[in-house]
Amino acid sequence: MSLSRLNTKNLHIAYGDQEIVKNVSLHITDGMITTIIGSNGCGKSTLLKTIARIHPSKSGSVFLDGKEIHKESTKKIAQKMAILPQSPDAPEGLTVAELVSYGRFPYQKRVRLNAKDHEVINWALQVTGVDAFRHKVVDSLSGGQRQKVWIAMALAQETDIILLDEPTTYLDLSHQLEILELLKWLNVKEKRTIVMVLHDLNHAARFADRIVAMKHGQIVKEGSAEEVITTATLRDVFHIDAEVIKDPRTKKPVCLTYDLIDSIFDAAEEKVIV
Structure with a gap:
């Protein structure tokens, strides 16, 4: 089970x-x-x-x-449990490392980060591939890079979910x-x-x-x-109405093509014909 x-x-x-x-x-x-x-x-x-x-x-x-x-x-x-909402916004001027450090807040008893916090933050930056941007402002990054930074912050929370x-x-x-x-x-x-x-x-x-x-x-x-x-x-x-096949690479189902059922345009044409 x-x-x-x-x-x-x-x-x-x-x-x-x-x-x-x-x-x-x-x-x-x-x-x-x-x-x-x-x-x-x-x-x-x-x-x-x-x-x-x-x-x-x-x-x-x-x-x-x-x-x-x-x-x-x-x-x-x-x-x-960590949550990454849709299209999150970082405070203006925040660096990558500063944003990722927010993930340590659930464990902090003092304002300052300790050695364990820094260790986890560095690990999160490295595994997500954003360590090279750690001193850059989050807003200056591309969309894909920013999303990795947010995932790094979620990882810094050290949650299983x-x-x-x-x-x-x-x-x-x-x-x-x-x-x-x-x-x-x-x-x-x-x-x-x-x-x-x-x-x-x-x-x-x-x-x-x-x-x-x-x-x-x-x-x-x-x-x-x-x-x-x-x-x-x-x-x-x-x-x-979808045609589903098996992906030759992944062996997973793939929606190859599809059409609307009862398209509003078809319905409009029928009314014109009538």
């Missing part, structure tokens, strides 16, 4: 009177990469934010190590792969549990051990890439 330190039970999440996530019970398998997919507005980012304790739940619970996270101290949670909301947004193809390869390395070599929201289905299939597909605030399918990235599931979740 797979172990799960992090899970939700009967989770309902709302923005005002609008319920976004409805009765979601999800078990995050330890030591795996779990990717949440779904159309815009389906609740995937909202679910991640609530798991990370950024957004409150309407009802239901999020458990970490058997304890409800909303009843635990922020510092204690931050020592176990890392949550990421669309970590490849606005990056070109090579930088997307660099970020995802880094996350895979952290998962395999450092045994980090990774949970992320991704839009790119082929990236989800290639890098995730487990995929969770959401629709209208609920989980409609979860399992391996082979179980989730199918013509039937993509039709249900994204309302597309």
Whole structure:
């Protein structure tokens, strides 16, 4: 039986009177990469934010190590779980090393960093490949470099679990792969549990051990890439008619091409014909 330190039970999440996530019970398998997919507005980012304790739940619970996270101290949670939100902003003028040092705050009892803090910060800078930029201002870096710096900060927290909301947004193809390869390395070599929201289905299939597909605030399918990235599931979740094949390199499912089901343009043409 797979172990799960992090899970939700009967989770309902709302923005005002609008319920976004409805009765979601999800078990995050330890030591795996779990990717949440779904159309815009389906609740995937909202679910991640609530798991990370950024957004409150309407009802239901999020458990970490058997304890409800909303009843635990922020510092204690931050020592176990790191969150990288979508398109984070660093304070103006902050250097790379200074930003990464923020990851040590959950462990600090004094204002000054100690030898252990510096050791962890240096390690995080090196494994993410941004050590050469340590004295540069974060805003002066490229999008891919900045994203690596934020991941380095998350690593400096020394957590077993890392949550990421669309970590490849606005990056070109090579930088997307660099970020995802880094996350895979952290998962395999450092045994980090990774949970992320991704839009790119082929990236989800290639890098995730487990995929969770959401629709209208609920989980409609979860399992391996082979179980989730199918013509039937993509039709249900994204309302597309997709051709799914096996990638000759990775042996993972690939969405090769797709069309909209009941395109609004087709409907418009039918009305004209009538």
